[in-house]
Amino acid sequence: MPEVPELNIVGITLQKKFKGQKFKRIEILWKKRVKASEEEFNEALQGSTLKSVDRNGKELHLHFDNGNVLGIHMMLTGKMILLPTDLSLRNPIFELTFDNGSGIIVLDGMGQAKPILNPEVPPIPDIMGDDFTEEYLAKVLSKTSIKVKDAIQRQDWIRGIGNAYADEILWHCKISPFSASKNIPQDKVKDLYNSIRTVTRDATEELAKLKTNDDVFVMENNDHRFVHNPKRKTSPEGEPIQSAKMGNTKAYYTESQVQY
DNA sequence: TAGAATGTTACAGG
């Protein structure tokens, strides 16, 4: 469910709450998508202390002081709740607890969210990383004729853009989501690059301001989004927001976005 | 109430 801005905040919150805590155990409650066994997780993390939490693409990485990493991918509809809790816990995927009794539980009705033991970090630029440059983006777009909205969401080319922020970014730089990637002129590739950086940074800042229920991590918040937001009928400039099915998802955009 | 949902993967066809 979450994209990069949300994951940034969740990662900061996890680190704040659990840094320095000693791992107790992980329980795998729905193993459909989980590759390593419960025993493998527990053996690897046994006796270690949480050192730091960061985000890598659409995963959160919990770094433990014995060198092992617990990755978490929330997929499309995952939820994360602090333990202990009185909330109803339907469709649990896994539970992570620390020696002091604190911890988290990850839920997902679709059974797709998952913990990953020592996740691979592919050599593909993350949208907030130094290696994601305008030149790199230009190279990616020049080699494909698929629609630009699909291209920027390809995690094997650029890591970190999902459906909602793809719409926000393309609206921000006034490029139609239906544009053929290789047809986008150089100056608009520059605008797109700047919008990827700006929209991601601004959304992270907006989310950081939210006052939230302390027990439930915010994985989804429409309010700060300008076009990918079913509650809005018009953009801030007053333009009607259009929507269209694109593949198996929906694109939100306005007429002033130019199709190349 | 049927369809959509901040995602990924397998597979078919060109």
Next chain:
DNA sequence: CCCTGTAACATTCT
């Protein structure tokens, strides 16, 4: 083998 488009996944929410 590379590129592209489509559907499945299984449940909740609107």
